Amino acid sequence: MPSLRSLPFPDPGVPDVRSGFRFLLWMEIRQWRGQAVAAAWGTLHLAAVACFPAAVGMAVQAVIDGSGSRLALAGALMLLLGVLTALGDTMLHRTAVTNWISAAARVQQLLARKTVELGAVLTRRVAAGEVVAVSTGDVEKIGWFVEALARFTSALLATVGLAVALLFYEPRLGLLVAAAVPVLALAVLPLLPSATRRADLQREKAGKATELASDTVAGLRVLRGIGGEELFLDRYRSASQEVRTAAVHSARMWALISAVQVALPGLLLVGVAWYGVRLALDGRISVGELVTVYGAVGFLMLPLRNFQEIAMAWSFSRPSAKRAARVLGLRRTVADTVPGGPDAAGTGPLSGELHDPATGLRVQAGLLTAVVCGDPDAAGVLADRLGGHSPQAVGGEVSAELGGWALDALPLAVARSAVLVQDKDPVLLSGTLAELLDVPSSGRVAPAEALAAAQCQDVLDALVQSLVGPDAESGDPMRARITERGRSLSGGQRQRLALARSLVTDPEVLVLDEPTSAVDAHTEARIARGLHEIRAGRTTVVLTSSPLVLDRADLVVFVDGGRAAASGRHLDLLRTDPRYRAVVTRDTDDGDGAGAGAGAAAGARAGEGNDGHASAEDRDGAPAGEHVPPQSGSTQKESA
Incomplete structure (x- = not known):
């Protein structure tokens, strides 16, 4: 039997996720020892309770017969049964709760392992609200059924045993009870399908409400900025009322099932009492025997409640297990290993050229390569594919290759250690800045260097101002706490801290999707310079259309129509490729003169600071004559 001290499990196992039923069956098999122990204690408890009517009947008959010795024996028997009842009930509760917690912990470990395996692909394959529902409510319901x-097993054994015992003890009344028990146990079956449908509807509406709430909270800053709080609050109120209505509708059916479970045993009890009294008046049974049978029938209400509980647990856990099996059944890779390829032990580190067969993109090792996509939506898909994240998620496309090895066919640890992808909306976990930057790394880049390259000095100053207590005296920004998802920071500050975290990791290949989209122009220029310097000798891919970043790249690749259409230096592509110029300058006129004029005008605007005078590069001490490339449309401002 598992002990709570053994949690978490060293290995939660490999679940059978072919269906919800098979997953529940696998859970039961994994915990069969604990289940057997709980069933044994439950049987002892119910058997002791079931024997109490016999002891009471013996005492009543002893009083009628005036037998002091039998009365004493009956008293001793009741004392023994009381001890056994208390022992069985206590141990049953202890083992049952242990089984529940162990089952829930096993499912949570499986979900955590799957989340780590899939990474960002998980929320693209399954709605975020469903993931939350599985990891919270569904885990509890699965544990409840286990x-x-x-x-239920102990209740079934006790019920069958009591019916058989009554047949031998008093055949006439025992036959009536034995015939009625199956009816009592199966009477609620016609009501279960309707109860299950109502419960499923309630859970579906609850899941939608949870997803709406999580999305609203995640976008609260934006909603406040556009005054949309009340709109989404009204939507959540409406969804919440739908959940309430569905819950009341479901509760009515379960109340009817409970009423049936109480009414039918009550009718049986009345029938046994009426028939038993007639037998006693006729002298065919003794008063003690009547009391024993009456008490035994009254006992049946206890195990029958377990029959109702297992029906409810099955009804609630079946869809929960189905959802859990669907999430746990997701697969990232088409194969776990490639024979002879790099392994998790690091005997064959990945390196070399990064190649995306879907677009023909080739990224040379050790260079800073910028990729401009004609379709902005294609950039995120390309970034995922370059990290080996989404070959199955985007319709079975072939995986990117690094050094000739397909990333989706390598062990997860190998692929993750070689390629790091930072998407355009990176997440910052709550904790101190030191904890944020305490990530697996090569050790080549110190946190201070990464923060400097990502231009985080103003962020550090703000974090110092937020220090309180003893931390404020130290003035160390690494002790400052960052709230969940970095909500206390602006969009540009979050983006730069995430970039610093990626730079500290220092992977062989770093893929950045629009890493400077939320910062102003002069900060963007300094980030581009710092990124080029700190990643010298490492392979870096930046998906962007910012001229300030493109001008710093060793090579620019233009992806248009799903294929790598052109490559070269940024200024050369501006002069020679009208499609590239139109994307970078946001100019719909492909004419050479118009495009060049737009680029020059944009370049002049990029060279100006916020006050409209000298460029930020000049104010920050850039070398004289350093080129500031053309900037698109209007100067970008760091988002609030």
């Missing part, structure tokens, strides 16, 4: 099955 531990309830042991109590």
